[in-house]
Amino acid sequence: MNFLVTGGAGFIGSHVCERLLRDGHRVWAFDDLNDFYNPKIKEQNLREIASSGGDFKFVHGDLTDVGAVNDLFAATKYDQVIHLAARAGVRPSLEQPALYQRVNVEGTVNLLEAARRSGVKKLTIASSSSVYGVNAKVPFGERDPIFSAVSPYAASKLAGEALGHVYHHLYGLDVAMLRFFTVYGPRQRPDLAIHKFTKLIDTGRPIPVFGDGSTARDHTFISDILDGILACTKKEFGFEIFNLGESQSIRLDHLIGLIESALGKKAVIDRQPLQPGDVPITFADISKARELLGYQPQVKVEKGIPLFVDWYRKNRH
16 A cells, blocks of 8 residues: 655654565655754655665655645545644743744644545544643543643644544545544654653763652553554544553653663753643553553653663664
């Protein structure tokens, strides 16, 4: 099949491209290589995808450019789209809320419209656990009320989910929305906590810890996320939302301890106040994904952190 992967040069997207190529599909990656973090990292990801073999093409373009998106669909007939491109991160969205709405909402509309017009019937779209906001019920289930977003990023992802449902309802598109829970592993973005903490601890610099270390996250290893994404491409759902997480919540102070242990170095803690937009806990109820996708995460964080640190050591320079 012909797969279009938006955000295909990024952390999750590059792994998705490689997995699809390994399975014998033809893959097009669409990415704007923006400077949210060093574009050279994405360029290296693209080189690694290309070196893995298979029929792979990269298209440099911006989701907010309607002409570029329309040209993308005019040039190739895609069987499926995996939409991962987005402006990511809670804290940066506080500084640039309009940019997040433009890319994550307007860009998603542009993609859905182009897919509809070109006859693509199946899309798998990345959402985020951030849509749950400060959720009173733990673990978080797909049927929980989600009207308490606490950041522009979360609001933009909520809008993306609503748009996915609209295009299913009006035009019959088959849409799977995936709420990712804090993904980590090889190639993780350098701004994310595990990568940032690992680098700072390794180089003897203080790590910023917001709050008393009691905030907790459901950290999900990249290979488990890939299994969930690929499972969505093999079935039709109409419209469904799935949590993809490890279904294990770990406190920040324990996470730091795991990184310290894997590195063999102690962290220097720079204690800071809690930040606006942060939530106290994320914790995925994955029973729906287990039932409908056969999703069964394999890599607990106690195993995943050493795997990440091993990759970091091999690639830090």
